[in-house]
Amino acid sequence: MTEWKQALHDHWKFKAAGQERWLEAKVPGCVHADLFRNGEIPDPFYGTNERELQWIDKTDWEYTASFDVQPELFRAQQIEIVFSGLDTYADVYLNGAKIIAADNMFRTWRADVKALLRPADNTLYVHFRSPIQEDLPKLEKLGYALPATNDQSDVGGLGENKVSVFARKAPYHYGWDWGPRLVTSGIWRNVTLIGWNEVRMTDLFIEQQDIRSDLARLSAHVEVETSAAWEGELLIATEGGAWRQTVAFAQPGIHQVAVPLTIEQPRLWWSAGLGTPHRYTFEAVLMNGEGQARASRSATTGLRSVKLVTKPDEHGATFYIELNGVPLFCKGANHIPNDSFVTEVSDERYRHEVASAAESNMNMLRVWGGGIYEQDVFYDLCDEYGILVWQDFMFACSMYPGDEHFLENVRIEAEENIKRLRNHPCIALWCGNNEIDTAWSHYDENAGWGGWKAEYTPELREKIWADYEAIFHRILPDAVSKLAPGAAYWPSSPMQQLSGDKDQHAHNRSARGDIHYWGVWHNTEPFDNYNVCVGRFMSEYGFQSFPEERTVRTFAEAQDMELFSDVMLAHQKNMAGNRLIKEYMDIYMPQPKDFPSFLYMSQVLQAEAMKTAIEAHRRKRPFCMGSLYWQMNDCWPVASWSSMDYYGRWKATQYYARRSFRDVLLSVDGTDRDRVDVYLVSDRLEPVQGTLLVELIDFSGRRLKEWSARVTAGANRAHRVFSLRKEEALSGANPAQALLYARFVRDGSTAMAAAAEHYFVPAKALKLPRPNITMSASGGSAAEFTLTTDTLAKQVWFNTETAGIFSDNFFDLIPGKPVTVTFYARNKDGQAFAPGDPGEVSVRSMADFIIHS
Ligand code: BMA
Numbered sequence: 058m059t060e061w062k063q064a065l066h067d068h069w070k071f072k073a074a075g076q077e078r079w080l081e082a083k084v085p086g087c088v089h090a091d092l093f094r095n096g097e098i099p100d101p102f103y104g105t106n107e108r109e110l111q112w113i114d115k116t117d118w119e120y121t122a123s124f125d126v127q128p129e130l131f132r133a134q135q136i137e138i139v140f141s142g143l144d145t146y147a148d149v150y151l152n153g154a155k156i157i158a159a160d161n162m163f164r165t166w167r168a169d170v171k172a173l174l175r176p177a178d179n180t181l182y183v184h185f186r187s188p189i190q191e192d193l194p195k196l197e198k199l200g201y202a203l204p205a206t207n208d209q210s211d212v213g214g215l216g217e218n219k220v221s222v223f224a225r226k227a228p229y230h231y232g233w234d235w236g237p238r239l240v241t242s243g244i245w246r247n248v249t250l251i252g253w254n255e256v257r258m259t260d261l262f263i264e265q266q267d268i269r270s271d272l273a274r275l276s277a278h279v280e281v282e283t284s285a286a287w288e289g290e291l292l293i294a295t296e297g298g299a300w301r302q303t304v305a306f307a308q309p310g311i312h313q314v315a316v317p318l319t320i321e322q323p324r325l326w327w328s329a330g331l332g333t334p335h336r337y338t339f340e341a342v343l344m345n346g347e348g349q350a351r352a353s354r355s356a357t358t359g360l361r362s363v364k365l366v367t368k369p370d371e372h373g374a375t376f377y378i379e380l381n382g383v384p385l386f387c388k389g390a391n392h393i394p395n396d397s398f399v400t401e402v403s404d405e406r407y408r409h410e411v412a413s414a415a416e417s418n419m420n421m422l423r424v425w426g427g428g429i430y431e432q433d434v435f436y437d438l439c440d441e442y443g444i445l446v447w448q449d450f451m452f453a454c455s456m457y458p459g460d461e462h463f464l465e466n467v468r469i470e471a472e473e474n475i476k477r478l479r480n481h482p483c484i485a486l487w488c489g490n491n492e493i494d495t496a497w498s499h500y501d502e503n504a505g506w507g508g509w510k511a512e513y514t515p516e517l518r519e520k521i522w523a524d525y526e527a528i529f530h531r532i533l534p535d536a537v538s539k540l541a542p543g544a545a546y547w548p549s550s551p552m553q554q555l556s557g558d559k560d561q562h563a564h565n566r567s568a569r570g571d572i573h574y575w576g577v578w579h580n581t582e583p584f585d586n587y588n589v590c591v592g593r594f595m596s597e598y599g600f601q602s603f604p605e606e607r608t609v610r611t612f613a614e615a616q617d618m619e620l621f622s623d624v625m626l627a628h629q630k631n632m633a634g635n636r637l638i639k640e641y642m643d644i645y646m647p648q649p650k651d652f653p654s655f656l657y658m659s660q661v662l663q664a665e666a667m668k669t670a671i672e673a674h675r676r677k678r679p680f681c682m683g684s685l686y687w688q689m690n691d692c693w694p695v696a697s698w699s700s701m702d703y704y705g706r707w708k709a710t711q712y713y714a715r716r717s718f719r720d721v722l723l724s725v726d727g728t729d730r731d732r733v734d735v736y737l738v739s740d741r742l743e744p745v746q747g748t749l750l751v752e753l754i755d756f757s758g759r760r761l762k763e764w765s766a767r768v769t770a771g772a773n774r775a776h777r778v779f780s781l782r783k784e785e786a787l788s789g790a791n792p793a794q795a796l797l798y799a800r801f802v803r804d805g806s807t808a809m810a811a812a813a814e815h816y817f818v819p820a821k822a823l824k825l826p827r828p829n830i831t832m833s834a835s836g837g838s839a840a841e842f843t844l845t846t847d848t849l850a851k852q853v854w855f856n857t858e859t860a861g862i863f864s865d866n867f868f869d870l871i872p873g874k875p876v877t878v879t880f881y882a883r884n885k886d887g888q889a890f891a892p893g894d895p896g897e898v899s900v901r902s903m904a905d906f907i908i909h910s
Contacts, residue, residue, distance in 0.1 A: 059351050060257050061130035065122065065138075065181065065248040074117035074184065083400075087144065087243030088118050088185070090398045101397070102693045102703075103612050105627040107237040111213050114240035118185040125177040126250065133252025135284055136174060140166040142246030145226040146186040152179055161225035162245070163430055163451060163470045170250075185242040189213070192220035195458070201517060204509045205455035206496070207231075207427070209630075212238045222455045225466055228427040229394060234631040235688070235697035239397045246432075256283045258354040259311070261341050263318075263480055264542060268362040268381070273323040275360075277316045279341055281352070285309050289346060291316065295339045297323075304343070325381050326359025326482040327443060328420040330720050330740060334359055334443035336482070359440060359482030365545035367554070373568030374554065376593035377682035378421075378445065378485050384773065386678050386740055387445065387485075388671075388718040389414060389421035390689035390700060391597060394428040397692045404434050405884050409705045410690055411438035412889030416862065417700075417711055418718035421445040423550075423596060423685050426491035427453035430474045439483035446483045447596070447685070449550065450474075450533055452490035456497065456509075459524025467528055471536040479541040486545040487537050489529035492573060494549035497525065498562045505562075530555070547571075550596050565590040571683070573597035577666060578637065578698075584645070587670040588728045591677045598670050599687030599698035600641075601634055602663035602710065603656040605856070608694050608702045618652045629696040638662065638696070645819045647907040654906035659696075661820075661852050661903070664709035664867060667700070671717040672724040675738045678775045686714070705860070705883070709852070709867040716865075721745055721770070723801050725815035733786045733815060735779040735799055739770040746770075747803040747810065749779055753786065756794050756826055756849040758872025768801065783817070792817035793824045796849075798871060814869050820903070825851055827904045830870065835877055839894035843877045846870045850902035857895045860884070870902070 070079035071091055080095045092098045092113070099106050130136070140149065140157065143166055149157035152175065156168035196202065196218060208219040209232025221231040232238030260280035267274040277293050281304070288305040291314060298320050306312050324335040336359045343352040364379045378385045395402045395410060414422055422439065424431055426449030439446050450471060457463070478484060498505030499522045510518050529548045537546045548555055551563035553570040563570055572592035576582035578600050587598070603609065609618070609628075617624035620635050629635050638659050642649075646662050649655040667686050674684035691703040700710035717724075720740040727733050739745050746769045753762040768778040779799075786797060797815040802808075816823065828850035835843040844853070850870040855863050860883040870876055882893030 058353065059254040061127065061133060061252045063127050063130055063250040065124055065250060067122070068124070069120055069122040069244075071118060071120045074119050079121070082120055084120070084122070084244045084248060085142070085246050086400045087241040087245055087398050089113060089239055089241045090401055091243070101237070101239055104617070104624050107239065107627065108212065110239065114189050114213065114242075115187050117187055117190075118242050120183040120185070120244060122181050124179050124181070126174055126179065128176070130250060130252040131174065131176050134171070134254045136169070136171040136250065136252045137167050138170045139249045139251060140244065140246070141249070142244070143183070144241065144243050144245045145188050145224055146191045148184045148186075150182040150184075161466050161470055162227060163225055164466075164473055181248075183244060188224050188226060188240055188242065189215070189220060192223040193218060195223045196220055199458060201513070203456040203458065203521070204496070204506075204512075205231075206506065207233045207454050209233075209238045213240070222457050223463075225470060227394065227399075227429050228451065228453050228455070229692065230397070232630065233427060235393070235695055235699070236630060236692050237397055241398060243400065245400050254284065256281060256287050256289075256343055256352050258341060258343065258352045260476065261339065261354045261356040262476070263339055263356055263358045265358075265360060265362070266543070268323065268325070268360050270325065270381070271322060273320040273360045275318040275320070277318055277339065277341065279314045279316065279354075281306065281312045281314060281343065283309050283312065289351065290344045292342045292344060293318065293339060295320075295337045297321075320360070323360045326361040326440075328380055328385065328445050329415050329443035330418065330420055331380070331383065331385070331443075331742070334440060334482070336440060356480050357440070358480045361482050363445075363485050365486050365547065367569070372680065373593070374570070375682070376570055377679075380445075383742065384679065384682065385420065386675065386773070387421040387594070387683035387685065389419040389423070389444070389685045390714070391425045391685055391687045392422045392428075392431075392689050393425055394692050395690055399429060399432070402432075406705065407432070407434050408438055408889050409883060410701070411435070411442050411444055413701055413705070413707065413711065413862070414444050414689065415442040416890065417715040418720065419444060419714070421447060421485065421683070421685060422689060423447035423449065425449055425453070425688075426451050426488070430478070433477070436478060436481040436483055440481055444483060445485040446481070447486055447488060448478070448484050449488045449491055452493065452528070454492050454496060456493065456521050456525060457528060459520075459527055464527055464532060468532050468536065471533050472540060475536055475540040479544070484544070486547055487533070487541070488550050489533050489546070489548040491550055493525065493529070494552045494561065495563050495573070497522065500557070500559045501562055504564070567592050569593060571596040575599075577670075581637065581640070584666050584669045585728055587666070588673040588726070591673055591681050593681060594683035595670070595674050595681065596683065596685050597687045600663045600666035601631065601638055601696055601698050602659040602708055603638075603696045604691075604694055604702035604708065605660070605706060606653045606656055608704055608706060609656060612694050620652070620655065625696070628694065634696055641666075645821055647821050647823070647825065647903070649906050650908045657854065657906050660709035661867065663698075664713040665820075667710050668713045668717050671714065672722070672726075675717070675722060676724055676726060676736045676775050678738065686710075707862050707866070709854075712863075712866045712868070719811065721801070721811050723749075723799055723811035723813040725797065725799055725813050727783075727815055727817070731783055733781045733783055733797065734777050735813075736775055737768055737770040737778045737801060737811075738775040740773060742772050744769055744771050745803060745810070747801055749799065749801050751779065751781070751797055751799045753788060753790060754796055754798050754871060755790060756824075758848070758874075761790055761795065762788050787817055791824075793822055798874075814871075820851065823851070825849070825904045825907065827909070828870070828902060830900055830902065832898070832900055836879075838892060840880045840892035841877060843875050844870055844900070845875045846872055848872060850904070852903040854901050855895075855898050856901075857898045859893070859896045861893060861895065862890060863895075
């Protein structure tokens with residue numbers, strides 16, 4: 058081979074510009090993490106420390122390292138240095154000569170360094186200019202402010218000056234309604250020296266032209282760079298196929314070669330729940346005339362056809378993903394970066410998140426546009442677990458400038474990231490931005506967010522909208538169709554359609570496109586409205602909760618443990634958040650007896666909201682074909698909409714989602730005034746048949762009444778399989794002390810396929826007894842135990858110090874219906890989750906957390 062690589066990650070030092078003392082740095086890394094490791098700043102996530110650290114983003118930072126070059130690499134005829142990520146305004150010098158001037162966190166920066174390198178004692182020096190100081194003059198020059206709702210400029214001491222829109226840098230660094238403002242700088246991805254002679258392969262893209270179960274038609278696009286004229290042979294091989302093609306390049310430079318490939322009876326890539334996410338690795342090798350391999354590259358992908366189907370129908374238009382010909386109901390959540398300092402996220406944390414999604418019966422995550430184009434490992438894991446990705450470009454809740462330099466910067470950013478990610482079978486669609494079309498609502502004077510377009514003159518409005526269209530209706534779709542032919546592009550989430558009139562913008566009752574429904578929460582509507590506002594694809598909806606006490610105590614002391622303390626408010630970035638949680642809790646939940654109980658109750662409250670929404674969406678399939686709640690994860694310990702906290706601890710919602718997203722779901726709908734309806738929802742590709750048993754039970758476990766029915770659910774369908782008049786369902790029992798318990802048993806099996814409880818009143822109105830829960834070992838391993846109770850134990854919560862998840866948690870335990878639970882330890886035996894000893898487990902239920910009257 059003729060290529061050598063050397064990582065330049067050792068012996069880095071850093072300091073504030075103008076200071077004397079160099080400190081040890083980690084590369085890849087960022088300045089906040091480096092300062093913290095050196096003891097120069099306190100933990101940014103603790104207490105109210107965020108506020109004290111705002112000077113960091115107003116400062117310039119310098120990074121430097123010396124290195125020797127590996128002798129073989131040094132002898133190479135061509136040598137380049139590659140920075141896979143510089144955050145953000147960075148000038149790079151090698152041995153005193155300036156080689157790179159970077160201004161986009163999301164781009165790769167390269168320079169030819171052959172002439173500058175010495176065999177030993179080379180010095181790299183990177184100067185990061187403050188992203189705040191850099192961009193303030195741009196705001197002044199523009200002469201008007203651009204809306205940027207989540208930019209917490211006031212926390213940064215900048216008053217109303219929102220500069221995030223000028224930087225091609227992760228928007229959430231500037232603060233969000235769940236994230237701190239920590240505008241960092243640093244060498245955030247790998248630095249590599251690459252030497253090569255004669256020929257190398259710079260890209261291998263497996264374009265999937267037509268994928269069917271009997272035949273896959275592909276085209277391998279190989280990008281070759283030569284330093285002179287070159288001839289030889291290109292070999293491509295994968296499981297079940299090998300291809301050869303003669304190649305000849307008359308000139309030095311970059312060349313494109315396309316090789317048509319066909320694979321018979323391909324093993325398809327399926328999303329979780331539908332089948333195996335099979336992957337193929339393609340190896341490409343360039344051989345010279347003597348039959349020697351001179352350059353190679355491999356690419357892993359999965360063969361699948363994935364389409365976004367937006368067909369007009371009697372309601373409006375469909376909006377669903379079709380995978381290998383199957384209309385897919387997308388089940389999942391929105392993903393944000395796993396840390397304010399993304400360089401601190403280990404591969405294990407990524408695996409924990411994606412495996413948690415798969416364990417929760419999800420098949421899609423949305424990489425939301427206010428974060429980063431994720432690290433490669435994230436997409437590798439999604440490929441492996443069969444989790445589809447809705448991929449936003451990194452633009453959110455802001456209007457952006459439209460000068461030529463900015464647009465060109467965006468174009469290159471888009472092209473590079475599409476090129477980096479396009480082999481991943483997980484990517485289902487590309488989406489231009491988060492919520493900008495709806496926030497601006499250009500064609501509807503009365504719609505859009507307050508403080509947005511109303512602030513501008515008609516001329517300025519047209520100018521700002523034209524700048525928007527340049528990026529989202531021209532540059533990004535062009536980049537997708539050029540580099541990922543056939544991949545779907547959706548300009549903005551949410552949106553109805555690209556009609557150029559009023560009907561373009563989404564609203565809560567749209568019957569085409571996708572919807573972000575925030576009536577519950579931001580608009581204080583009741584949970585029941587989740588049943589009313591159901592669109593074709595619910596790409597966002599959410600409800601907040603607190604993380605568990607163990608997590609809160611990482612940032613708060615005993616005296617901070619109250620809802621409106623300075624510290625608790627600093628860890629609540631949605632201004633009204635803590636008040637909203639309390640107000641909703643007062644409506645639906647019994648009164649918690651103290652603050653730790655309030656934390657628990659907030660999780661149950663959130664979970665009930667999310668269950669209401671998810672099941673309402675699934676019951677409406679095929680009208681509705683997607684349900685992605687906001688949000689999967691957190692970037693620091695905080696009160697937020699997440700279902701899993703910063704430490705990866707599952708909140709109640711994660712367990713609820715796991716149940717409500719099961720491929721066969723029994724869902725009881727009590728929203729009708731007079732009726733209780735039981736639905737069977739199935740995502741299976743074959744029909745399911747069996748018996749439905751519905752029992753009316755009192756809290757001591759006594760069966761007061763019973764109904765049964767033969768039921769069937771067609772493939773990939775939702776059916777109302779049973780209805781009862783409320784009066785009959787309750788049959789005179791006290792609604793505060795009785796519940797319906799429904800169970801579906803599949804033919805040919807004694808195991809229950811699905812179960813559901815239904816209460817006639819909110820938890821607040823229940824008369825909850827104090828249960829005695831018994832826990833006994835079962836299955837012969839420490840990982841498994843069985844629980845029984847003497848009276849209803851609502852929302853049983855197991856908690857342990859050991860990191861991991863339970864097979865179920867936050868569920869209602871009914872007398873006479875024992876439940877067996879397994880503990881899965883996190884990151885065990887080389888797996889994300891494996892059965893393990895949970896250690897000491899505390900078992901509590903709602904009755905332990907409330908004031909009994
Ligand atoms: C939507 C998201 C995020 C936000 C969330 C909660 O607007 O796209 O911007 O964090 O709702 O408000």
